[in-house]
Amino acid sequence: MSFDLHRAPADRLATDALAARGLEYRLVEPSDRAALLGWIEADNRGFHHPRPTPQQIEFEQRTFRDRRVEGVYDRASATPGIPVATVSGWPTGLSVPGGRSIDAWAVSSVTVAPTHRRRGIARALMEAQLRSAIEAGAAVAVLTATEATIYGRFGYAPATRAASIRIDRRRAHWSGADVPGRVHAVDPAALIDQAPAIARRAVARTPGEIDRWPSLFERVLGTADPDSEHSRGVRALRYDDERGQAQGFATYRVTREPDRPGTLHVSFLAAATDDAERGLWRALVEHDFISAVQAHLRSVEEPLPWLLEDPRAVEVDAIADHLWVRVLDPVAALAGRRFGGAGTLTLEVTDPLGHAAGTYEIDASADGRAEVRRVEGGGADAPWPADVPAVGSRRAASGRDGGSRRSRQSNGLALGVQELGAILLGGVRPSTLGRAGRIAEHSRGSFAIADRLFAAEREPLLSIWF
Ligand SMILES: CC(C)(COP(=O)(O)OP(=O)(O)OC[C@H]1O[C@@H](n2cnc3c(N)ncnc32)[C@H](O)[C@@H]1OP(=O)(O)O)[C@@H](O)C(=O)NCCC(=O)NCCS
Known part of the structure; x- marks a missing residue:
């Protein structure tokens, strides 16, 4: 990972957007006790926790040593050392079906002071986190949410229940x-x-x-x-x-x-x-x-x-x-997991923020391993691709079936980035989101294939808060 957690400058787009509102967006160095104390004060306030004790500050210093800690400051506020917004992020492994792990970016401590809410500060920070995650090489961003209505707009979806x-x-x-x-x-x-x-x-x-x-x-x-x-x-x-x-x-x-x-x-x-x-x-x-x-x-x-x-x-x-997943790199996210059997499926993914938009082909073998590739020419608004191999014809017998051509009759789904995050770990069947009108199949039978491919060996679970 080339991204330096503690030295990479604060995201430029968010810095500019917040500066235009008279706010300063900056990194907090966890070893700077005074700066971290102000940041923890704000974080605790956001989550309605009591003020920190000296022991909590030391504990948080140890915790945040391995995280990127960011704050938004308002010099005109009565307490300029206490940020008006906080967020933290760090690279982590995320367990996926098949006993494997993919590179993820955990987002936490999202707070905005009651005096500064609903001015787009959280949006600036959340979009910046996604760009940091991509720079850090994460396939997905993950978080746990206090309220289920906040993060869908940034492409996150609930992927596990508890x-x-x-x-x-x-x-x-x-x-x-x-x-x-x-x-x-x-x-x-x-x-x-x-x-x-x-x-x-x-x-x-x-x-x-x-x-x-x-x-x-x-x-x-x-x-x-x-x-x-x-x-x-x-x-x-x-x-x-x-x-x-x-x-x-x-x-x-x-x-x-x-x-x-x-x-x-x-x-x-x-x-x-x-x-x-x-x-x-x-x-x-x-x-x-x-x-x-x-x-x-x-x-x-x-x-x-x-x-x-x-x-x-x-x-x-x-x-x-409980766990919310935001797919950033569908190829890495999908190829990292094991699938529930052999099959070929095309996913046409739309993403309002662009990161995951495209058309992707999953070609899974009976052992659950899959080749996943982005289909050239695919994209959020592109037509169904015509230059990819035909579906259903598993390559087992003849090697790659590159000669045939896929049509709109192919086994494929059209879905948004949220739906992709929701099905990634096997926590909900693609056909359930089909019944909800949130995923469309391009040909009859695609849901059956997708349900089988995306099934996990056990119900996904995140058993901690972060
Ligand atoms: C949730 C919180 C971070 C939002 O901060 P904010 O700066 O007011 O949010 P923004 O102004 O950037 O709003 C971004 C979008 O989220 C929406 N939104 C913000 N808070 C929301 C909430 N609590 N429920 C539903 N939607 C919310 C806004 O309407 C806005 O929507 P739009 O951009 O589609 O128009 C802030 O209310 C907060 O600190 N809450 C307490 C701590 C907390 O719950 N943090 C979340 C931890 S998981």
Whole structure:
């Protein structure tokens, strides 16, 4: 990656657009404590969090060391050191179907001060983030959203869903098979060295997860501020397989009223194997002196109900979109994943911002690998391409089928960049977006092929906020 996270100048177009409104757009160096403090003040204000403690500032300094931190400043404001808008971005891996990872750009800390809202500041920053992401070589930009109405206009779409679940302890009788390993109650702080490797393997198993960063574990394990009430309440479990290898861990807290059974809140669960997942869940739901177990950001296909005598012990409180994906480079994004089988499909993608516009051909083999190429002459407004090989004729028998010609009868879809982001990880079927009128098929049967190709081996999930 040639893009220098800390030295590349602030995006020129956004700088000019904001300067025309009397605002200064600039990078914040995370090692500059005073500048970072002002920036964190603004970020916390945007998300209605309390003012930062000295410990939080140190923690954030460690977090933002690996991120590009940007602020918009108004010299005429009463507090010119506190930006009126914030954003941060960093390169990350995004897990995609097939146990692979593609280059992504994570966007976070999008805030605009209440005194400066609805003047186009967020738009300037969001469009700048996309250009930075492209410069950094990312195939997609990703974010999590406080409100589902903000980011579609920039080409993002919900690509994973997450469930909040509540397990009724009295009804939770385990019926699943025993696991070969063992669950240990451990000191959370003692996990700090093992956690990243376990989490890395867990992330690779699930499309939709992004790389974990070091300070995330400090927060999860309570080592960032060990003396706080919250951190002292953190408990941890570790699953070791039959050879004694750590394969998973979970952290949780129990809250309760005096003399009443408590609620166990699962805050983090990373399982590198199915055994680890089952072993940890069992240990969590079989706690005594609790009435319920609560967990957020769980898969909508959680295996837990299938492990209990009474599957209705698991209630889904809510299901919501979680990871939002914005495709920037369709060739890299599509070629990075594995597909659900052999087939050829053409995607005619429109993109109001232009980045992903074009016509792309996916030529997938039975093992799920695909050649993906941008079809010359394709584009947002270009006619259906006439110079690409015919569909349906898999190249298996004859090598490349370059001689034949595709027509509008080809297996193909016409879709916007948002719809491409939504189907990329397999979180929604292309035909479902067809039923919603958001994707069109060029010939009968294209949806069936697309549904099969875009299917993922497991429901995509992002199990953290960022
Ligand atoms: C969301 C937020 C960043 C928007 O900032 P802003 O500078 O007021 O936004 P802009 O003026 O650039 O508006 C850009 C577009 O988004 C729309 N928009 C802005 N905030 C919106 C919201 N909360 N819901 C729906 N649309 C919104 C605007 O109408 C505008 O649409 P248009 O360009 O298509 O006409 C700001 O309200 C904020 O800081 N909110 C609190 C923190 C937060 O929720 N951040 C998002 C984190 S994921």
